[in-house]
Structures are given as structure tokens and as C-alpha cells.
Amino acid sequence: MSKKVLVLGETREGALRNVSFEAIAAAKKISGGGEVVAVLLGESVSDFGNELVAYGADRVITVEHPHLKSYTSDGYGQAFMAVVDQEQPEAIVFGHTAVGKDLSPKIASKLQTGLISDVTDIEGEGDDAVFIRPIYSGKAFEKVKLKEDGVVFVTVRPNNIAPLEREERSGDVSSLSVDITNLRTIIKNVVRKSAEGVDLSEAKVIIAGGRGVKSKEGFEPLQELADLLGGAVGASRGACDADYCDYSLQIGQTGKVVTPDLYIAAGISGAIQHMAGMSNSKVIVAINKDPEANIFKVADYGIVGDLFDVIPLLTEEFKKVM
Amino acid sequence: MNIYVLVKRTFDTEEKLVVSGGQIQEDGAEFIINPYDEYAIEEAITVRDAHGGEVTVVTIGDEEAEKQLRTALAMGADKAVLINTEDDVEEMDQFTAAYILAEYLKDKEADLILAGNVAIDGGSGQVGPRVADLLDINYVTTITSLEIEGETVKIVRDIEGDAEELETSLPLLVTAQQGLNEPRYPSLPGIMKAKKKPLEELELDDLDIDEEDVEAKTETIEVYLPPKKEAGRILEGEIPSQVSELVSLLRSEAKVI
Ligand SMILES: Cc1cc2nc3c(=O)[nH]c(=O)nc-3n(C[C@H](O)[C@H](O)[C@H](O)COP(=O)(O)OP(=O)(O)OC[C@H]3O[C@@H](n4cnc5c(N)ncnc54)[C@H](O)[C@@H]3O)c2cc1C
Ligand SMILES: Cc1cc2nc3c(=O)[nH]c(=O)nc-3n(C[C@H](O)[C@H](O)[C@H](O)COP(=O)(O)OP(=O)(O)OC[C@H]3O[C@@H](n4cnc5c(N)ncnc54)[C@H](O)[C@@H]3O)c2cc1C
Numbered sequence: 001m002s003k004k005v006l007v008l009g010e011t012r013e014g015a016l017r018n019v020s021f022e023a024i025a026a027a028k029k030i031s032g033g034g035e036v037v038a039v040l041l042g043e044s045v046s047d048f049g050n051e052l053v054a055y056g057a058d059r060v061i062t063v064e065h066p067h068l069k070s071y072t073s074d075g076y077g078q079a080f081m082a083v084v085d086q087e088q089p090e091a092i093v094f095g096h097t098a099v100g101k102d103l104s105p106k107i108a109s110k111l112q113t114g115l116i117s118d119v120t121d122i123e124g125e126g127d128d129a130v131f132i133r134p135i136y137s138g139k140a141f142e143k144v145k146l147k148e149d150g151v152v153f154v155t156v157r158p159n160n161i162a163p164l165e166r167e168e169r170s171g172d173v174s175s176l177s178v179d180i181t182n183l184r185t186i187i188k189n190v191v192r193k194s195a196e197g198v199d200l201s202e203a204k205v206i207i208a209g210g211r212g213v214k215s216k217e218g219f220e221p222l223q224e225l226a227d228l229l230g231g232a233v234g235a236s237r238g239a240c241d242a243d244y245c246d247y248s249l250q251i252g253q254t255g256k257v258v259t260p261d262l263y264i265a266a267g268i269s270g271a272i273q274h275m276a277g278m279s280n281s282k283v284i285v286a287i288n289k290d291p292e293a294n295i296f297k298v299a300d301y302g303i304v305g306d307l308f309d310v311i312p313l314l315t316e317e318f319k320k321v322m
Numbered sequence: 323m324n325i326y327v328l329v330k331r332t333f334d335t336e337e338k339l340v341v342s343g344g345q346i347q348e349d350g351a352e353f354i355i356n357p358y359d360e361y362a363i364e365e366a367i368t369v370r371d372a373h374g375g376e377v378t379v380v381t382i383g384d385e386e387a388e389k390q391l392r393t394a395l396a397m398g399a400d401k402a403v404l405i406n407t408e409d410d411v412e413e414m415d416q417f418t419a420a421y422i423l424a425e426y427l428k429d430k431e432a433d434l435i436l437a438g439n440v441a442i443d444g445g446s447g448q449v450g451p452r453v454a455d456l457l458d459i460n461y462v463t464t465i466t467s468l469e470i471e472g473e474t475v476k477i478v479r480d481i482e483g484d485a486e487e488l489e490t491s492l493p494l495l496v497t498a499q500q501g502l503n504e505p506r507y508p509s510l511p512g513i514m515k516a517k518k519k520p521l522e523e524l525e526l527d528d529l530d531i532d533e534e535d536v537e538a539k540t541e542t543i544e545v546y547l548p549p550k551k552e553a554g555r556i557l558e559g560e561i562p563s564q565v566s567e568l569v570s571l572l573r574s575e576a577k578v579i
Binding site for chain 1: 333335336339341346415416417420440442443444445446447448449450451452454455456460461462463464480481482483484485486487488489490491499500501537538539540541542543544545546547548551554555556557561562564565566568569571572573576578579
């Protein structure tokens with residue numbers, strides 16, 4: 001049976017997030033030929049509708065309201081449930097982002113359905129779809145499915161499910177008006193700590209530094225290499241705690257979970273909480289003075305050496321060939 | 323203030339993991355309080371010490387979980403509740419866990435409920451918000467700071483590295499993120515006292531829950547380890563030649579640049 005699938009589209013710094021396109025691709029698989037309807041919530045979001053269509057949504061519904069300017073679980077919950085009531089979907093896909101993680105359990109609870117969180121792959125299509133997700137801090141995986149009839153609800157980890165090819169297509173973008181009341185949370189301020197530009201969770205190349213980087217300045221050679229490769233700089237908790245960089249760069253269980261094509265870990269020992277955030281990367285390079293460092297266990301390539309020798313040389317070498 | 327903390331006994335993921343017959347082997351494994359729940363316990367104790375009241379730690383599990391509850395009592399919690407599902411529930415998922423916890427909590431008039439933002443084994447981060455929804459109270463996830471001033475609760479939460487400052491009110495459920503506090507270690511007198519603190523054991527019957535009501539909505543078909551990576555290649559030779567070898571490997575073998 002084909003399914004109607006709702007997908008929550010998300011924006012960041014005035015643009016749609018890649019994970020929303022990936023969520024549409026996931027929704028297509030789950031739909032088994034059914035309709036994929038993207039949902040955009042915000043103060044003013046209708047301009048993004050066509051882009052979601054270009055990435056595979058058949059239709060887009062927007063809910064615009066001043067109370068949706070900042071995310072709150074009450075505001076977004078009311079808006080999304082209004083769309084659910086109108087559309088009666090058989091499946092729902094969110095990104096496993098700050099918003100997705102916060103909102104999905106509430107919606108799943110209201111729909112009294114199972115929720116399969118942090119999915120990295122989907123096997124099969126339509127009714128046969130089975131979901132794969134990391135468990136035990138990324139040390140194992142489980143295959144999960146919904147047990148009985150009910151809304152199939154999943155959140156997808158960014159950078160794991162390939163988006164569909166962008167194509168100029170047409171699809172209806174309509175708005176739904178929802179009365180949003182009684183917000184129990186009032187957002188006062190957001191202290192932006194994240195660097196502008198490349199979103200770590202969506203970066204294809206990440207150069208990450210740990211306590212071995214030793215200072216703020218120590219991150220400069222990493223930044224230079226990242227810039228050259230069109231990537232982003234990340235960090236371990238150790239580096240953040242030592243104040244060499246901001247917490248927004250932190251990768252791991254507490255920080256961002258990333259799946260780049262290339263992850264270079266410099267001066268990072270490889271604690272399980274760090275690996276939980278990067279062990280799914282396609283290729284991992286470790287640079288560490290200590291040949292016994294745990295990080296070498298997950299690395300595809302390793303250089304035992306001083307990162308302050310290796311990183312600048314790497315930059316020079318890449319410059320020669322690029 | 324009437325404070326509840328949801329505590330999960332988890333597999334210590336720093337330890338080696340063995341899978342056989344499609345299941346994680348638990349024999350001989352180390353179990354701990356989920357680290358994010360330790361932040362929740364610490365915060366609960368701090369709030370109680372500042373505003374008065376009582377901290378009750380609650381877990382769903384089997385007898386083994388008593389150990390983690392005693393540790394929470396030794397840290398300073400006042401009471402513990404073990405909802406023992408061993409005989410009643412075969413398969414549990416996040417729906418099941420949240421339903422049982424909410425049924426337990428619904429008549430407790432909790433002012434503040436704290437949970438971890440995610441369990442390091444199951445890793446879904448669903449249980450906190452689901453419980454709040456079932457109790458129809460507000461929730462705030464991944465908090466790094468909590469201040470209660472009269473009716474107002476001031477919170478800072480981590481949103482993908484940015485710090486969001488917000489205000490809300492009690493009753494409330496929050497989930498703890500690393501950075502909220504530094505959990506204390508149980509002291510020796512704390513451990514002695516914990517032995518005498520009340521630890522109540524309940525079963526589904528005591529909560530008037532039917533087994534059918536808590537049937538899991540999802541089904542784990544298989545658990546497996548990631549495909550064994552070939553041992554990584556540690557390059558050799560002088561550093562400059564290692565670096566040029568690495569660049570050519572990344573371009574021609576791994577094809578990521
Ligand atoms: C609940 C909880 C959650 C956590 N969440 C996270 C998380 O999300 N992310 C995270 O990263 N950590 C997290 N941690 C912390 C984690 O356990 C480690 O403490 C942390 O990852 C260590 O950081 P590090 O590898 O930079 O530092 P260290 O472990 O100190 O390692 C530094 C490494 O640098 C190497 N080194 C030193 N100098 C050089 C040099 N010049 N050249 C090359 N190598 C050099 C050393 O050999 C060493 O291996 C968490 C911990 C807990 C308890
Ligand atoms: C592969 C696999 C198989 C499993 N099989 C079984 C099984 O056969 N039988 C069984 O009983 N369980 C089983 N579980 C565990 C069960 O599914 C989870 O404990 C439960 O659904 C919680 O989900 P979570 O781990 O994603 O927690 P999260 O939602 O990530 O937890 C967030 C927070 O919720 C609170 N919380 C979570 N669980 C509990 C709890 N039990 N008690 C109190 N507070 C809690 C804690 O504060 C925790 O920090 C299994 C888990 C996995 C991964």
C-alpha cells in the first residue's frame with residue numbers, strides 16, 4: 001500500500017537545511033509511490049516552498065504565524081498537529097536536528113505511535129521499509145520497524161540518506177492558518193556561538209582538533225586546511241573545555257553528530273563519547289603523537305606524529321594537487 | 323518542591339560490546355547510571371537544597387537496577403522507586419517506558435521532573451518529552467542552566483551549540499545536557515545513609531496498567547555490530563613522505579577529495 005508522508009522542512013540562517021532534502025528522499029522510499037507533502041512552519045517561510053518541490057516534495061503546506069518565529073514545542077506542536085489533522089498522513093519524517101529531536105516525541109505521543117529516531121539508512125520501500133539506527137553510542141546498529149498499523153514516524157540523521165537530484169518541477173504550495181495560543185515557553189534570546197557558513201552536521205570534510213591542539217591559535221592551521229578543502233573545523237570536548245574553541249564546534253554524543261566524507265582528527269584521543277559523533281564518517285584520518293591512541297582503532301589512515309608538523313604539510317601537499 | 327528524576331540503568335558503552343544471536347550480551351558487562359541522568363540527579367539535589375522539598379528517583383527495570391537507585395540515594399536523593407517490569411513486559415520501547423512512567427507520575431503532583439536528554443544505549447532521547455506530553459506539562463530539552471525564581475523558571479538550553487535563553491513556569495519537565503553541573507560522587511556517609519532510605523518496588527498491577535496498554539509500538543528485528551573495518555593503515559616513513567602518501571590515498575584510493 002502506498003503511503004502519504006509528511007516531511008518537516010527546516011531552515012537555518014535563511015536557507016533550507018540539507019537534512020530537509022534528505023528527509024524528502026527518505027519519505028519517497030517510505031511512501032512506496034504515495035504522496036510526499038512537505039510542511040514549513042515559521043513566521044515567513046512560503047518562499048522556500050518551491051525548493052522543497054524541486055527536491056521531490058509533491059506538495060507543500062506552510063503555516064505562518066508570528067508565534068512560530070522561534071521554535072517552541074507548543075507552537076510547532078500545535079501547527080504541525082493542525083497539518084496532521086488536515087492531511088491524515090500514514091508516515092512522518094523529520095530531520096534528527098535540535099528541532100526534530102525536541103518535537104518528534106511530542107507528536108508521536110499525541111498520535112500514540114512508535115517513533116524510530118536517528119535513522120541512518122532505510123532498507124526496502126513502502127510497507128516493507130525497515131530502519132537502521134546506531135545504538136550503544138554508535139558501537140552497534142539495530143534494524144527496527146513499526147509493529148502494527150499506525151503512523152510510521154522516523155527522524156533521519158543528517159548527511160546519511162542521499163537527497164534526490166534537484167529538478168525544476170511544479171507542485172502546489174498552500175498555506176494553512178492555525179490559531180497558535182498559550183505558549184508555555186518564552187524565548188528571550190539566542191546567543192549565537194556557531195560560526196557562520198558551513199553547517200558542521202552537513203559538512204563533507206571536517207578537520208577536528210582536540211586537546212592536542214593546545215591553544216586557540218593552534219586551531220589556525222586546521223582552519224586553513226578546512227578552508228582549502230571547502231570543509232569545516234570541529235573539535236573534541238577536551239578542546240572546548242580547555243577553551244581553545246567554542247562549544248558549538250563540539251562533536252560527539254553531547255555535541256554534533258557528523259557523517260562527512262572525510263574526517264581528520266588531530267590531537268584527539270578517541271573517547272567513546274567523541275566517537276559516537278563521528279564513527280559513521282566515510283573516511284577517517286587520525287593524526288596523533290601517541291601510537292596507542294584509541295582513535296587509530298577507527299581510522300582508515302593514521303599518521304603517528306605531531307599535528308603541528310603534519311597539518312601544515314598536508315595543506316601544502318593539497319595545494320599542489322588541487 | 324516535589325521533584326522527580328527519571329533514571330535509566332545503562333550499559334557502560336566504554337566497555338566492550340559483544341553481540342551474539344542478534345542480541346547484546348549483558349553477562350559480565352558493566353552497568354551505570356546513564357551519564358546524562360547523573361546531571362539530572364545532581365540538579366535535582368541542588369534545587370531541593372535551595373528551595374526545600376524532596377527528590378524521588380524513579381526507574382523502570384529489573385532488580386539489578388536497585389544498585390543504580392542506591393547510588394542516586396547515596397548522592398543525596400531522598401526516595402527511590404523501582405518499577406519492576408521483569409515479569410510483565412517482554413519488549414519495551416520508548417512508548418512503553420513513557421507510558422509506565424507517566425502512569426506512575428500522574429497523581430504525584432510533581433513540580434519538577436528531570437530526565438537525561440538521551441540514554442547512551444538506546445539513544446533516542448524520546449522518553450522525557452513523551453512523559454511530559456502524557457502528563458500535559460511543558461518540557462524543555464538539553465538544558466545547561468536552570469534557575470527557579472518564584473513562579474518563573476529561567477533556563478538556558480543548548481541548541482546545536484547555540485545557547486537559547488528562555489523562561490517558563492512550573493510544573494515542568496527538563497532534560498539534562500552535559501555542562502549543566504558536575505555530578506557529585508557519593509560520599510561514604512552518603513552511602514551509609516542510602517542503605518536506610520526508602521526504596522519502593524512496584525509492578526504494573528500496582529499502577530493499574532494492563533500489559534496490552536504498554537505493548538511496544540516498534541520492533542527490533544536485529545542488532546548487529548558495524549561491518550568490521552579493515553585495520554586502518556598506519557603510514558610509515560618520514561613525515562613529509564607520509565603526508566604525500568596520505569594525500570594520494572585520499573584522492574585515488576578513498577576518493578574523498
Ligand atoms: C557524559 C559525557 C559526554 C561527553 N560528550 C563528549 C562529546 O560529545 N564529545 C567529546 O569529544 N567528548 C565528550 N566527552 C568527553 C570525553 O570523554 C573525552 O574526555 C574527550 O573527548 C577528550 O578530548 P581529547 O581527545 O581532545 O583530549 P585527550 O583525551 O586529552 O586527548 C588528547 C590527544 O592529543 C594527542 N596529542 C597531544 N599533543 C599532540 C600533538 N602535538 N600532535 C598530535 N597529537 C597530540 C594526545 O596523544 C592525546 O591522544 C564526554 C564525556 C562525558 C562523561
Ligand atoms: C536493541 C534494544 C533492545 C531492547 N530490548 C529491551 C527489552 O527486551 N526489554 C526491555 O525492558 N527494554 C529493552 N530495551 C530498552 C528500552 O527499549 C529502552 O530502555 C526504552 O525504550 C528507553 O529508550 P531509550 O533508551 O531510547 O531512552 P531515551 O529516550 O534516550 O532516554 C532519555 C531519558 O529518559 C529516561 N529514561 C529512559 N528509560 C528509562 C527507564 N527505563 N526508566 C526511567 N527513566 C528512563 C532517562 O532520564 C533517560 O536519560 C532495548 C533497547 C535496545 C536499544
